[in-house]
Amino acid sequence: MEHHVWHTVFGLAGLLAIAVVMVPAARRFNFPYTVLLAVLGCVIGAAELSFGELHGLGIFGDFFGALSGFKISSEAIFFVFLPALIFESALSIDVRRLFDDIGSILLLAVIGLLISTIVVGYSLWAVSGFALVACLLVGAIVSATDPVAVVAIFKDLGAPKRLAILVEGESLLNDATAIVIFSILVVMLTGESEPSLLAGAWAFVKVFIGGILVGYVCARAVCYVIARLRNLPLAETTLTISLAYLSFIIAEHYLHVSGVMAVVTAALVVGSIGRTAISAESWHGLRETWEQLGFWANSLIFVLVGIVVPRLLIQTGTKEVVLFFVLLVAAFAARA
Numbered sequence: 001m002e003h004h005v006w007h008t009v010f011g012l013a014g015l016l017a018i019a020v021v022m023v024p025a026a027r028r029f030n031f032p033y034t035v036l037l038a039v040l041g042c043v044i045g046a047a048e049l050s051f052g053e054l055h056g057l058g059i060f061g062d063f064f065g066a067l068s069g070f071k072i073s074s075e076a077i078f079f080v081f082l083p084a085l086i087f088e089s090a091l092s093i094d095v096r097r098l099f100d101d102i103g104s105i106l107l108l109a110v111i112g113l114l115i116s117t118i119v120v121g122y123s124l125w126a127v128s129g130f131a132l133v134a135c136l137l138v139g140a141i142v143s144a145t146d147p148v149a150v151v152a153i154f155k156d157l158g159a160p161k162r163l164a165i166l167v168e169g170e171s172l173l174n175d176a177t178a179i180v181i182f183s184i185l186v187v188m189l190t191g192e193s194e195p196s197l198l199a200g201a202w203a204f205v206k207v208f209i210g211g212i213l214v215g216y217v218c219a220r221a222v223c224y225v226i227a228r229l230r231n232l233p234l235a236e237t238t239l240t241i242s243l244a245y246l247s248f249i250i251a252e253h254y255l256h257v258s259g260v261m262a263v264v265t266a267a268l269v270v271g272s273i274g275r276t277a278i279s280a281e282s283w284h285g286l287r288e289t290w291e292q293l294g295f296w297a298n299s300l301i302f303v304l305v306g307i308v309v310p311r312l313l314i315q316t317g318t319k320e321v322v323l324f325f326v327l328l329v330a331a332f333a334a335r336a
Contacts, residue, residue, distance in 0.1 A: 001184050007062070007065065008189075009309070010062065010063065010066050011067050012300065014066070015300060015303050015304070016296065017270075018044075018303070019037055019040075019299035019303055020299075021097030022036050022040060029037065032297065034302045037299060037302035037303050038305060038306040039306065040306060041083075041302065041303040041305060041307045041308075041309070042290070042306045042307070042310060043093040043223045044303070044306070045067075045306060045307035045308065045309055045310040047064065048064050048307065049310055049314075052292075053288045067307065068111055076303065079245075079249070081246070081300070082248070082263075083248040083259070084244065084290075084293045084294060085175070085294055085297050085298060086172075086175070086218050086244075086260055086263045086264055086267070087240075087243075087263050087267045087290065088264060088267075088293060088297075089168075089172055089294070090172055090264045090267030091267045091270065091271050093172065093186060093271065094152060094266075094270065095268050095272040096156070097162065098165060098169045099335075100162075101162065101166055101169065102169075104166060105166060105170050106173065107175060108166075108174070109169070109171075109172075109173035109176075109308065110173065110177050111173040112170075113174055113177045113178055113181070114177075114181070114291060115334060116139065116143035116331070116334035117143050119139070119334035120135075120138065120142060120143060120330045120331055120332055120334055120335065121136035121138065122135070122137040123189070123326060123327075123330035123333075124138055124139065124323065124326060124330065127322075127326055128293065128323055133188050133189045134189060135188060137182060137186065139330075140181040140182045140185060141179050142177070143178060143331065143334065144172075144178040144329050145170070145171050145335075163244040165308060175260065176208075176258065176260040176261050176264050177208075179183065179258070179260045180204060180207050180211075180258045180260070182205065183207065183258075184200055184203045184204060184207065187203075188200070189238060196233075196253055203311030207256075207257050207258045207260055207261075208257075208261055210251070210255060210258065210259045210261075211251050211259065211261025211264075212258075212261050212265045213257075214247060214250055214257060214262040214265075215247050215251070215261060215264065215269070218246060218250065218262070219243060219247070219267075219268075219273075219274070221268035222240065222243045222266075222274070223269065223270065223273050223274040223277060225239060226239055226274055226277050227277035231282075233278075233279075233281070233282040233286070234333070236278055236282055236286060237285065237286045240274070240286060240290070241289075241293075242268065243270070244263055244267070247262040247263055247327060248262055248263050283314055284305075
């Protein structure tokens with residue numbers, strides 16, 4: 001089937017419409033929304049494999065045809081979806097409470113993730129025969145946490161606010177740390193850097209701290225401009241969107257430091273300093289815009305990931321199944 005631009009637009013719009021239906025379903029069955037989206041994606045992916053090439057089904061045939069021809073690269077996810085997701089998550093964090101417990105959060109997010117990466121990586125290396133760096137790479141991927149369901153449970157149970165901040169802050173920096181470690185291991189795996197402990201530690205510090213500095217400088221510049229805009233909420237919101245993507249690209253592409261840490265820092269600065277420079281009404285509108293962007297990005301990513309799963313399962317053999325269970329046990333053991 002020849003793929004046109006309208007196919008891509010139709011496929012994405014259809015996926016968003018279907019994802020919206022899952023919101024009340026997730027609430028009704030008290031099930032994590034993102035998990036439900038991934039399951040939905042698996043169902044759509046299986047249907048696409050079965051009906052994607054069929055013609056004469058009208059709008060349904062076009063929808064599955066759009067999905068079968070829709071290709072999303074890792075770069076698209078990295079540069080399009082990730083800044084929006086990270087900025088939206090960090091913008092909602094109470095910065096004062098975050099820094100009250102920054103020691104515990106860093107211990108969980110950095111040291112905890114490093115331990116988890118090592119445990120999972122070495123467990124996989126012991127049974128797979130793959131290169132150690134490649135196994136550690138997988139460990140970094142699976143060691144990050146998603147606090148959505150946990151935080152929702154905390155709210156329902158009336159858990160202390162400090163506990164929710166610990167989990168949200170740990171997850172935010174956890175994701176950033178995982179991506180930094182992933183990027184460093186990729187460089188080592190491709191032979192662009194020496195695969196040694198000292199080199200890896202130095203690269204981590206440089207990339208991590210460098211990202212923080214880039215995000216801080218960019219955010220302070222944007223906050224300076226926002227403070228001089230009066231009653232222009234659309235311009236203020238647009239500036240924060242530009243900040244998320246510009247800080248990410250400047251850090252990643254031009255300075256070769258962590259774009260994720262740049263975005264996290266930029267959002268925290270805007271959330272603490274920038275919000276004092278605009279009216280409460282403008283801040284409310286800005287937050288709603290970012291929540292909408294985060295919802296779209298989150299929905300599309302989980303559905304698209306689910307769609308890919310059936311295609312991968314077709315190529316899965318006994319060895320991959322065994323390695324998956326080893327990975328699962330090691331990941332749970334590392335987090336215990």
